[in-house]
Amino acid sequence: MKQEVCIRRMWHQHEKNNRKSANMGTSILSPRRHLNRGVMTFVTLLLFATMATLVWNYEGVQRLVKLVPTEGFSIGAKRPTNVLTPNLSKENETSTGSDSLKKEDSAAIPVEIKPLQPLVVDLTILKGAVAKGAVCLDGSPPGYHLHRGNGVNARNWVVFLEEGAWCESEAACQLRARAHLGSSRWMNVRTFEGILSNSEKVNPDFYNWNRVFVRYCDGASFSGNMSLSVKDKGKVLQYRGESIWNAIIDDLIEKKGMKNADKALLGGCSAGGLSSILHCDKFKTALPSANVVKCMSDAGFFVDTKTYKGENKIQAYFKSVVDLQNVTDTLPKYCTEKRNPIECFFPQYLLSQMKTPLFVVNGAYDWWQMDNIVAPDPLGEWDHCKNNASRCTAAQLNIIQGYRQELLDALKPIQESKKHGMFIDGCFHHCQASYDAFWSGQYAPHVNGQTASQALGDWYFERDTKTNSVVDCAFPCNPTCPPKTSGALSVGRPSFRNWSKRG
CATH class of the missing domain: 1.20.5 (Single alpha-helices involved in coiled-coils or other helix-helix interfaces)
Known part of the structure; x- marks a missing residue:
């Protein structure tokens, strides 16, 4: 009897629990x-x-999301080049990749039907550079990507410096130190395009040269020279851009064979383009046995000019960078002996005394300079104009055209020189050389029937001795400007660091 009572109680308790679960909305799931x-x-x-x-x-997003091309940072790559993944592999001084295997796989495909495959190049970390003080902002070793040349051009070199603006304060540099623009721990593989491409169709003049992409992780165009570490809120920052430059060039010369270079070209985009100008003569000095050494700057010719309100924000900004990272000692002596060091961070004050031939590729309406130098606009008064230049007022158009004239005036030493050259199109964009579409593809602006790629090649190899300067007519005359850039100042990508909106 007692056993039967116990069984009934257990059954009632089971039913009670089931009703309670049902009232609470709890479902009993199957495995x-x-x-x-x-x-x-x-x-x-x-x-x-x-x-x-x-x-x-940010870089991973821009290359992964296929936005309509507006400028060099947001188009071109077939796969993300720097998705934020810590570099956890063992750091070494040599990169291992499958480049030779890719060549063998594609060698049997006829050129006329060969598909254009992305060239992904591994990262080379210079662990030994740390002992020399050549470190990124966070103290990690610097790095670069190398794809070897072949055939008759196996002794020729293109060295291209990465873009990425600057950091002008310890807080800004701390922010960069947490990502790939301040730490090699966050760097990854790189897709080679444009002037770094191994496609003869895309890059006919340099496709089988040794091509190097140097990673940018110091925040001062490879020019910082602070010997002591800087502590900020318990964290340490290193301003060693010049040491990074020296370590990487030394490694390429001594360990990778660049000391045997016959021809060489130093280039860069944006902050890297400025750096290629600042280091141009040093690059030539480092290769005394080379027969031809020249430089090119892509969207790196930043003009010392005032905003539409008459404020000289860019000079104040560059002053902060130069002072913070002790850049003065690394700037060309022929300039700092006669000018304020801040001015010597602007290319226009270096041209007349540069010894090494330089080629400048720039949009006459470089959107980064429009957005940060000419019309920094925290109140949004220029929003309609920046989104579509056809909506600019007459006064705004006058300011835009005035900037173009200031750019051309600053470039007069190149126009008057037989050794220098330039390609200035009438488009609103920023950076071309490291992206297939802008360099020689469907979005490459044409001036006098030439692209920037063709003009650079003609200048470098002296194929056209008539003129080294290609200058486009004023906006809106060029129908070959990339879509949404022929009438837009900055679509799809905000400024890397919109310092104009602070305070």
Whole structure:
């Protein structure tokens, strides 16, 4: 009897629990439904983590998301080049890749039907550079990507410096130190395009040269020279851009064979383009046995000019960079002996005394300079004009055209020189050389029937001795400007660091 009572009590308690669960809306899942819910939760978390990673790494987002091309940073790559993934592999002084295997795989395909495959090049970390003080902002070793040349051009070199603006304060440099523009721990593989491409169609003049892409992680155009570490809120910053430059060039010369170079070209985009000007004569000095050494700057000719309100924000900004990272000692002596060191960070004050031939590629309406130098606009008064130049008022157009004239005036030493050259199109964009579409593809601006790629090649190899300067007519005359840039100052990508909006 007692056993029967116990069984009934257990049954009643079971029914009571079931009713309670039903009232609370708790469903009893089968093992399969439990598994499905677990898989869905895992997939959701994975997608969220991926999106968070891409949002944190701006470069990865810009290359992964196929926005309509507006300028060099947002188009071209077939796969993300710097998705924010810490470099956890063992740091070494040599890069290992499958470049030779790719060549063998594609060698049997006829040229006329060969598909254009992205060339992804591994990162070379210079661990030994740390002992020389050549370190990124966070103290990690610097790095570069090298794809070897072949055939008759196996002794020729293109060295290209990465873009990425600057950091003018310890807080700004701390922010950079947490990503690939301040730490090699966050660098990854790189897709080679444009002037770095191994496609003869895309890059006919340099496709089989040794091509090097130097990573930018110092925040001062490879020119910082602070010997002591700087502590900020318990964290240490290193301003060693000049040491990074020396370490990488030394490694290329001594260990990678650049000392045997026959021809060489130093280039760069944006902040890297400015650096290629600042280091141009040093590059020539480092290769005394080379027969031809020249330099090119892509969107790196920043003009010392005032804003539309008459403020000289860019000079104040560059002063902060130069002072913070002790850049003065690394600037060309022929300039600093006669001028304020801040002025010597502007290319226009260096041209007349540069010894090494230089080629400048620049949009006459460089959107970065429009957005940060000419019309920094915290109140939004220029928003309509910046989104579409056809909406600019007559006064705004006058300011824009005035900037173009200031750019051309600053470039007069090149126009008057037989050794220098330039390609100035009438488009609103920023950087061309490291992207297929802008360099020689469907979005490459044409001036007098030439692209910037063709003009550079003619100048470098002295194929056209008539003129080294190609200058476009004023906006809006050029129908070959990239879509949404022929009438837009900056679409799809905000300024890297919109310092004009602070205070």
